[in-house]
Amino acid sequence: MSTVEEESDTVTVETVNSVTLTQDTEGNLILHCPQNEAEVDSEDSTEPPHKRLCLSEDDQSLDDSTPCISVVAVPISENDQSFEVTMTATTEVAEDEINEGTVTQIQILQNEQLDEISPVGNEEVSAVSQAWFTTKEDKDSLTNKGHKWKQGMWSKEEIDILMSNIERYLKARGIKDATEIIFEMSKDERKDFYRTIAWGLNRPLFAVYRRVLRMYDDRNHVGKYTPEEIEKLKELRVKHGNDWATIGAALGRSASSVKDRCRLMKDTCNTGKWTEKEEKRLAEVVHELTSTEPGDIVTQGVSWAAVAERVGTRSEKQCRSKWLNYLNWKQSGGTEWTKEDEINLILRIAELEVSDENDINWDLLAEGWSSVRSPQWLRSKWWTIKRQIANHKDVSFPVLIKGLKQLHENQKNNPGQQLLENKSGSGLPNTNPSSGVQHVQIRVARLEENTSNAPSPMAALQIPVQITHVSSTDSPAATVDSGTITLNSGTLQTFEILPSFHLQPTGTPGTYLLQTSSSQGLPVTLTTSPTMTLTAAAAPASPEQIIVHALSPEHLLNTSDNVTVQCHTPSVIIRTVAAEEISSSVTQAELTVDSDIQSAHLTDPPTLETNTFPDDIHQSKLSDQQSAYNEDEASKFSSRNSSELMDGVMVRTEEISDASLKQEEDTQSDLPSTYVTEDLGSPAIEEQVDQPTIDDETVLIVPSSHGFIQTTDDIDSESVLPLTTLTDPILQHHGDGSHIIGSSLGSPDSEDSKDVEDLVSCH
DNA sequence: CACTTTGGTAAGGGTAATTCTGGGAC
DNA sequence: GGTCCCAGAATTACCCTTACCAAAGT
Structure with missing residues (x-):
């Protein structure tokens, strides 16, 4: 100290x-x-x-x-x-x-x-990242103690920290390749590995573990499945059932990957445009399983596996996508999304004054917005809007918001202009959120x-x-x-x-x-x-x-x-x-x-x-x-x-x-x-x-x-x-x-x- | 032997990105 | 009628949390 x-x-x-x-x-x-x-x-x-x-x-x-x-x-x-x-x-x-x-x-x-x-x-950080909590009780306990932790996609910063930690761990032990630890060592041999590398990360240890496994598993991120792989996968599925590890090993894919791919494959699955009959069936099933009425907005609490099972001709992903992106909105009498809605969305997000996109409550944002098909849809809409900024991945969230606001302002003035261009920096506010206060850090x-x-x-x-x-x-x-x-x-x-x-x-x-x-x-x-x-x-x-x-x-x-x-x-x-x-x-x-x-x-x-x-x-x-x-x-x-x-x-x-x-x-x-x-x-x-x-x-x-x-x-x-x-x-x-x-x-x-x-x- | 800790699997909800498709403009 | 473009729909690889389990440790 x-x-x-x-x-x-x-x-x-x-x-x-x-x-x-x-x-x-x-x-x-x-x-x-x-x-x-x-x-x-x-x-x-x-x-x-x-x-x-x-x-x-x-x-x-x-x-x-x-x-x-x-x-x-x-x-x-x-x-x-x-x-x-x-x-x-x-x-x-x-x-x-x-x-x-x-x-x-x-x-x-x-x-x-x-x-x-x-x-x-943050003192709380270590408490979270050192706990391999897997039960709801553990989670509640930490929550009750005031602990908070990050969920959702890992940011670049988090990955950097993780990798730095791994790097240092390896160096300290003279190990060249992290895969030696992750895939070859016994539990005992790699004792404390995950705890050590989780340092500085406000994530549950298990999340770190999972992330590391995925990062270093070269059977992950292999890419699109070829028709041959699909065929082989079908055979292996028949042979090994849900033993994803075995199937994955046989295919040179991760267990997670083959499991996910199998979810998309149903022999009875149709592809392409939904028929009216299918849509009707989907709506019926959703309302039935959620005890709701046609016209009700249903965006959560749906077991899509169960829905798909009952719909019969579509996978759970297809059902979910169709419902959240179209059918629910159509049924509840939604209106068309307009350019004004788009500007409105940007402004409303800006008003939230969140520093991180993950902090946006899409449910709240979508509430009572008739042209929003679902919170999930709104988020994907935001995604398409975001991509109007060429380097949206590289800019911080507040900057992105500023850029989009400026973009729409520009478009208002110069219809047809698509990409944000700010040569002069004139659109840059001269102040930051802490303006008015001298702050030296x-x-x-x-x-x-x-x-x-x-x-x-x-x-x-x-x-x-x-x-x-x-x-x-x-x-x-x-x-x-x-x-x-x-x-x-x-x-x-x-x-x-x-x-x-x-x-x-x-x-x-x-x-x-x-x-x-x-x-x-x-x-x-x-x-x-x-x-x-x-x-x-x-x-x-x-x-x-x-x-x-x-x-x-x-x-x-x-x-x-x-x-x-x-x-x-x-x-x-x-x-x-x-x-x-x-x-x-x-x-x-x-x-x-x-x-x-x-x-x-x-x-x-x-x-x-x-x-x-x-x-x-x-x-x-x-x-x-x-x-x-x-x-x-x-x-x-x-x-x-x-x-x-x-x-x-x-x-x-x-x-x-x-x-x-x-x-x-x-x-x-x-x-x-x-x-x-x-x-x-x-x-x-x-x-x-x-x-x-x-x-x-x-x-x-x-x-x-x-x-x-x-x-x-x-x-x-x-x-x-x-x-x-x-x-x-x-x-x-x-x-x-x-x-x-x-x-x-x-x-x-x-x-x-x-x-x-x-x-x-x-x- | 009971309980806790640790490491792990499977299920399934979700995201982000790509590909497909249909309609409108020319 | 052909082609190009674009927006929206559909698809899918990948990611995440949760539930649950089992072995090891105490």
């Missing part, structure tokens, strides 16, 4: 302008809070101007709460940039900690929002592996890789430069440092989605290379997503190229930085880690052996001068863009390669100049241009692929938990026939698009 100062888990420290995080040799995080505005000394200073806040995960006395520090920064006065910082800290140690990592998360937030920032690690993930297996104990600090300044409404903007964010008191803004970002190819060649684990980002488009500039977003303009269009995608593969991102949404600057730079990226909440960095993975770059940026470089960015400069720099971008773009926004992303980092070891003072993009006509960063600061500045700072900071020299990059870029083996192993887990960590040799994705991944 963490200790904040003394016993208290909440402490208010003096007014500070910045805090520095370091990590000691024990792996503890130390928060240094300067007492005053005085320039922060470099680390070897004899002055002790720092408050120390040590996080120690080895204190087990306080159970398994999340190692989470909440730092509340309160502006002292309007003109005073200093902050009162209050930190609360808790620590979560995963149950069954053996060889498992802990995650330390630090949040720094404006106190107005404190109650909205809950610890990322910093999350640091620390992963520790203990280890009997590893040659040396490892205490890795995974440095935050992204800062998002989401909104700033009517107050002075945060002033920003490439290396420093200055929080002006009174501003309304959100910063979030996230563990990783990831450029993911979209369906459109050369188009990437810049993803973070919390779906934050901004729409940008890559337009030039080798210094790549992202200039526009052909995507729902929103702070939540970044779309990267790489005109020269190959440059994304070349880590020696700097990446500059220009974003045409309100006041956005994005850059990738080396891990060390992050420590100089925040003025009010500065992170400094005394450690070496090492390339995380992927491109097999040379490893950096030493800290490339001395602390004085960091600290110099904390000066008021620098802050002023930051404002200027931000203004430059903005003003430049405003000449070309509606919103006057620029985002720059810089990816610092190993090569450039190496170089910068020797020429650190040159670093800022690498942020400048020629084609933007921006002066070098050192040049100060006196221009007004714009509002609504958003800053994303993301690391290069060397974004891990560690506290020991020999940390293995792969032992750091990657949060967003591992690849679902479902999508992987059928391509290459292997069971490679997280092959994104693999060889850079491959040339397929998957590897393109991997190569541009940054953690």
